[in-house]
Each structure stands twice: as C-alpha cells, then as structure tokens.
Amino acid sequence: MCLIGTRSLPWNVGSLLTQKQLGNISLARYQMQEPEKVVKRLEDAEKAAARAKDLTQQLLTFAWGGEPVKKVIEVRGLLQEAATFALHGSNLRCAFDLADDLWPLEADEGQLVQVVHNLVLNAVQAMQKGGTVSIGAHNVGSRMTGEGFVAFSVSDNGAGISEQHLEKIFDPYFTTKDQGSGLGLASCYSIVKKHGGTLRAESTLGQGSSFHFTLPASQNPKEPTHPCRDLKNSLSPGSSRVLVMDDEEIVRTLSRAILEQLGYQAVCVENGTQAAEHYRKAKEEGAPFSAVILDLTVPGGVGGKEAVQMLLKIDPQVKAIVCSGYSTDPVMANHRAYGFSGVLSKPYRPHDLSKVLQELLADSGDREAG
Numbered sequence: 561m562c563l564i565g566t567r568s569l570p571w572n573v574g575s576l577l578t579q580k581q582l583g584n585i586s587l588a589r590y591q592m593q594e595p596e597k598v599v600k601r602l603e604d605a606e607k608a609a610a611r612a613k614d615l616t617q618q619l620l621t622f623a624w625g626g627e628p629v630k631k632v633i634e635v636r637g638l639l640q641e642a643a644t645f646a647l648h649g650s651n652l653r654c655a656f657d658l659a660d661d662l663w664p665l666e667a668d669e670g671q672l673v674q675v676v677h678n679l680v681l682n683a684v685q686a687m688q689k690g691g692t693v694s695i696g697a698h699n700v701g702s703r704m705t706g707e708g709f710v711a712f713s714v715s716d717n718g719a720g721i722s723e724q725h726l727e728k729i730f731d732p733y734f735t736t737k738d739q740g741s742g743l744g745l746a747s748c749y750s751i752v753k754k755h756g757g758t759l760r761a762e763s764t765l766g767q768g769s770s771f772h773f774t775l776p777a778s779q780n781p782k783e784p785t786h787p788c789r790d791l792k793n794s795l796s797p798g799s800s801r802v803l804v805m806d807d808e809e810i811v812r813t814l815s816r817a818i819l820e821q822l823g824y825q826a827v828c829v830e831n832g833t834q835a836a837e838h839y840r841k842a843k844e845e846g847a848p849f850s851a852v853i854l855d856l857t858v859p860g861g862v863g864g865k866e867a868v869q870m871l872l873k874i875d876p877q878v879k880a881i882v883c884s885g886y887s888t889d890p891v892m893a894n895h896r897a898y899g900f901s902g903v904l905s906k907p908y909r910p911h912d913l914s915k916v917l918q919e920l921l922a923d924s925g926d927r928e929a930g
Contacts, residue, residue: 593763627892652691652692655695656667663778668755672775679748680695695713729761758774803828805864822913832862850879852871852880884905
C-alpha cells in the first residue's frame with residue numbers, strides 16, 4: 561500500500577473541493593428557472609465546503625496537537641460519505657460491511673472523517689489499476705459496562721507494504737511516495753490515540769493491506785447526530801434573543817441571517833467589551849439575551865475567553881457559546897472549564913447553530929420545543 565502524505569490531501573483534494581463548489585454555484589446561476597436543480601447544486605456546494613473545512617484541519621491537528629472537540633455521533637453515514645468522497649474520480653469501488661446496530665461514538669466528527677479519508681486514499685494509491693476497497697465496522701465488548709468499542713477496518717488488495725516499512729508507517733514524515741510528506745498516517749494515529757483508541761496495520765507484499773482501528777463507544781445517552789442528515793430535516797425554529805460577538809463583519813451578517821431564518825432575534829457586536837455592555841443593558845431593561853455566541857479570538861480586542869468572564873460577573877447563569885475556526889485551541893476541547901456552556905466550530909451551517917442553541921436552551925427551559 562502506498563503512503564499518502566498531507567501534501568496530497570489538503571492541496572489536491574482542496575483543489576477538487578474548490579472546483580466542486582465553484583462549479584455548482586456557477587451552474588446554479590444558469591438554472592434559476594429550475595428551482596429543483598438550483599437547490600441540488602447549492603446542496604452539493606455546501607457539502608463540498610463542509611468537507612473542505614474538515615480536511616484542512618489535518619495539518620493543524622498534527623502540527624498543533626489539538627484535542628478533539630467531541631460530540632455524540634452516528635458513524636454509519638459518516639463512513640459511507642467519507643469513503644465515497646475519497647474514491648471520487650478513481651476507478652475503485654467500495655464494499656461496505658457495517659453492522660446495523662453500530663454503537664454511537666463520542667468523537668470529533670471532522671477528525672474521524674480525516675482518518676477514514678486518509679486510509680481510503682492510501683488504498684486508492686495502492687491500487688492504480690483498480691479494485692475494491694473494503695470497509696468494515698462492528699461492535700466489540702459490552703457498552704453497558706463501559707468496555708464497548710467499535711472496531712473499524714479499511715482493506716485493499718493492492719501492492720502491500722514491506723515488513724521493514726510496515727513498522728515505520730505511523731512515524732511522522734516517513735513516506736514511500738516521492739511527493740508525499742509523510743503526515744497522513746501519522747495524523748491518523750494521533751487522532752485515534754487522542755480518542756482513546758488504537759490503530760494498527762497488517763500487510764503482505766503483492767496481496768494488499770488492512771488498517772484496523774478501534775474507538776470507545778459512547779456512554780452518553782444523548783441522541784447522536786447524523787452527519788448526512790438532510791439540512792431541511794434538522795432545522796427547528798427558535799423564539800429567543802441571541803447576542804453574537806465576532807470581529808468579522810461577514811460573519812456577523814451571516815450569523816444574523818441564519819438566526820433570523822431560524823426564528824431567533826439577533827443582535828451583533830464586534831468585541832467582548834461591547835458584548836458585555838449589551839448583555840448588561842438588556843438584562844437591566846428586562847429583555848435579557850437567552851444565549852451569547854462569542855468569537856474566541858479578536859485581534860487587538862477582547863475575545864471570547866475574556867468576555868465570558870465579564871459576562872459571568874453580570875450573570876452567573878449566562879449561556880455562552882464559544883465559537884472559533886481553530887478547533888485545536890484547548891478552550892474548544894474543554895469549553896466548560898473556561899465558563900462556556902456550548903461550543904461551535906467555524907464555519908458552521910444553519911443546522912449546526914440550530915442544534916447547539918436547541919440543546920442549550922432546552923436544558924435551561926428557555927425555549928419552546930420546535
């Protein structure tokens with residue numbers, strides 16, 4: 561099995577994702593008289609943008625050693641979508657052997673997609689003449705006793721890896737590819753380890769390779785999220801006031817539009833000082849904000865980490881959500897330790913924001929069920 565480094569993933573795949581986004585958006589402009597086609601083009605562009613976000617975290621995850629931002633997820637759809645996308649444009653097919661009752665995981669969805677994507681791309685590189693990538697997943701142990709795992713496998717029938725290389729494949733910067741940087745499998749190993757799992761490889765020259773990894777099953781009773789669930793089926797209207805703090809005008813504009821579309825009343829400000837003042841004034845006037853979304857980093861100003869402490873002094877019960885494009889920041893992985901009640905990774909989609917607010921406000925009894 562040939563090794564693929566991060567040079568191939570972010571640059572080549574990123575180029576493909578950009579092409580898909582631009583192509584779909586451009587076609588949508590010419591199909592304005594056919595609403596169904598426009599909707600389909602925009603949905604495809606949105607999926608490509610979301611995947612680009614996930615894939616570009618690979619270098620950050622490895623280089624910065626970021627902790628996973630976990631949530632309870634259903635993995636069956638995630639496996640199918642990530643593998644199918646990785647095979648796009650290749651002459652390979654994918655054979656799935658997935659248990660019907662796979663346990664949910666408490667994991668970082670984007671990082672888990674990186675693992676599957678990298679392993680499938682390795683298989684693509686190993687079978688230049690075509691073939692089948694086999695992907696399996698089944699439950700192991702007992703979830704009730706806290707010793708349950710989900711075991712995954714990604715196998716190919718390609719060239720295989722020599723014994724002397726097999727023991728080095730997870731080492732940073734080791735690669736058998738002329739153009740590889742050797743971070744792909746190292747990133748996979750780092751991600752799986754940070755999730756409390758294990759990753760190993762077995763291979764026979766001339767016959768193919770298999771990668772096996774296990775991840776602990778979730779003990780969280782909350783309903784898992786479904787990465788592939790249709791957007792229109794995941795939106796629920798809100799009925800509360802939300803304060804948004806972000807230094808980027810385009811983010812404030814989009815956030816306001818999304819919140820209003822969801823049925824919330826939105827107020828947007830540029831920095832943490834303004835957020836604290838607006839929150840204090842609204843509380844004194846008897847029209848308090850039900851939730852506050854705080855950008856973690858504000859260059860030259862008060863960011864979310866400082867702002868949440870200011871808000872807690874005004875209202876110890878404040879429902880604050882930390883928001884950032886840097887998922888490797890420790891605040892994102894351990895947001896409650898810093899005073900936040902929720903976490904939101906940029907760029908986010910309407911159903912991401914809707915879900916965070918629903919969970920947060922439902923816990924406080926602050927909104928009607930949507």
